[in-house]
Amino acid sequence: MTNKSTLKQLFSAGLINGGIIIFLGLVGMIETFSQRDIVSGLVSMGFILLFLPFFVFGYSIAKKEPDQSLRTVLFAGGLTGLVAGFTTALLPILGQFVNIRDMFMNASPTLYSILNFNQGIYLGGLILMIVSGIIGALGAGFLLIPPRLRNAFLQAVVWTVLLGLMRDLLIVMIARWGAISYIFRWIFASSGLTITGALVIFFLVGVVYYWRSGKKQDLPVKKILSKKQKNIRFGKLVAAVILMLLLPQILGIYFSEILDNVGIYILMGLGLNIVIGFAGLLDLGYVAFFAIGAYVVGVLTSPEMGVIQITFWQALPFALLASVTAGVILGLPVLKMRGDYLAIVTLGFGEIIRLLSLSDWLRPYLGGTQGIQRIARPFIGSLELKTQGQLYYLIVAAILIAGFIAWRLKDSHMGRSWMAMREDEDVAQAMGINLVATKLSAFATGAFFAGLAGAIFAAKLSSAYPQSMNLMVSINVLCLIIVGGMGSIPGVFVGALVLMGSPELLREFSEFRYLVYGALLVVMMLVRPEGLWPEARRKLELHESMEPDALPNDIPTVTENPAG
């Protein structure tokens, strides 16, 4: 059965698991999230946060067990959970004797009572250990369930939790649907889902997913599409487009606002993806071009700024031109720089632009700390685009244009020279690639997209503040590219939805936004370094699976042989 080294593994996994929970507790996540119900009065988000790690650790430790019999697997998971529970239970006990709260203000009695099931530190600790042991064992046992059932179960849980989390938003959305809304009302309690609602969602999703995953297997290889399949595909595409166009109507103001913000980040992501993903130029001052786009529109359209006052559409070309020019200006001095040096210089550039917009010196022109208000909104004919729903269409149009440009550029002559430059500048030059032109074009294209995003952003808020042009914007865009997949265009959409959309949906989340980002990035690098929706090439490179016998035997092995 379990030998000594695996025992050691179990213990250290349990300790890490406990450490994670203590950490989550001390940063305040468990307590904050426990106020958010998933299933009314039964399961809170804090509860999930507290117990999910036991389950995950139980599962992954069982996966490592060489012997996959029920007994060893359950034992491994259970023991890990037990150790983790024990470790966690030490926190309230420690809190009894030492004042941890001086250091960690979230080490509150509320947290302790959550950890102890309200039963006091000793009895509560015991309960916690038993519960965590059971959950660990359950996690381990989960491994033994057939994959199809397992996935269906997972999907069901994920959907139930998501819908529970989004209850407040969904209620608002459903309220707009008039009579049909009553069909859905009973699913939602005053906070979270009703128990019946949760059960219905869980089983519905589970059954549908189970049934569909069974069907998928006997589908033919996807490559060759019959005419009928092509029609179906086209139909799906049309349906998706119609749905996308109707989204603001279906979803209402709050969701539209989120979509608009995600959209603006998608625009920026598409641009930075060209600079970093395609051309390999690590630009950390990307927000500068966004700021320039926003401020140019501001200065040219706001009556406050007194220079001239033109419409949004008249100002837009100037905004784009200014951003592109700035892109080239930034590009020139950094032509000879690579990697980390480039990152530092661009970082500085971003800060310079922000400080300029903030400065008293330029206050008469840029408004200083107050920024610029009363920026003109775009008109289409006599219709002023001003609600979130209306601006949504402007943003979608911009994304379509930008996405199309990015997609076409990728396989173009220029796209190839970006790629070659990213790989090796000297060799690229030897292939006949003009490095100066290639670099500047990457910066300029990236700046164009950011300028567009900035212009729309300014029109949307009808104001531009220096505060919204900070470094975090650049970091956010960079993160979404990494999470989505470097160099991948669909990845930008996925990354933006995940990183920018989810914190908006979960307001408690935003407090821990960067903590979650950090954790997410680390996990991504370990589990899925190529991103959520990677470019085909990156997948090839990171997960090449060359069977050894595919290599012909007659290749002599290469040895280091410094000839001389």
Place this chain on the structure above:
Amino acid sequence: MPMLEVENIHSYYGNIHALKGVSLTVEKGEIVTLIGGNGAGKTTTLRSISGILKPLEGTVRFEGEDLAPFKPHKLVAKGISMVPEGRGIFSRLTVAENLDMGAYVRSDKAEIKVDLERVFTLLPRLKERRSQVAGTLSGGEQQMLATGRALMARPRLLLMDEPSMGLAPVLVESIFEKIVEINQEGMTILLVEQNALMALSIAHRGYVMQTGEIVLHDKASNLQTNKMVQKAYLGME
């Protein structure tokens, strides 16, 4: 008129005087080799020819034309291709994409296709591995790829920097066979090598370089029997 004519060039890295008046010529159809020990300045000579490093003195002429006013990336279009030192392939691109990059400056699609087939015939291993990521090729295959990629530009002069570097003797031999084959199809080649024995065995003429200067120049067969060369580079007493 020689195809390539290097006349008394002086090149510097900062204040390191790396080339102290190097002169050499390559005639059309020849294999000329430039041999010498570590740090002799062979790579520097190639860099000076291609203009990545601008010589402060002296001239480089290709088919009679002074190359000084041209940026390095213009050279491919002029007809000079380089197989860089240490193979310098795009390791994250596939074999096919690497070859494609070789034809970057060309727009004659049909002719590119013809040349691709020619490269595949010459270097069949590349055809087998066309969709493999180049970084995962063996060292010898990578050298073949760098060579094939240079040929894709359809150059008239091929500059090769130490194709034998880091390869096992068997592989060096097969690479050199390919070089001869390429030459027999009419390509002019300037071959930089540390492996003097091999280089002299396939070259028509050779230059011997030491600390930034050409110290010897003769027909390859004569250099092979030259006492000094034998002692310094061929390991014979």
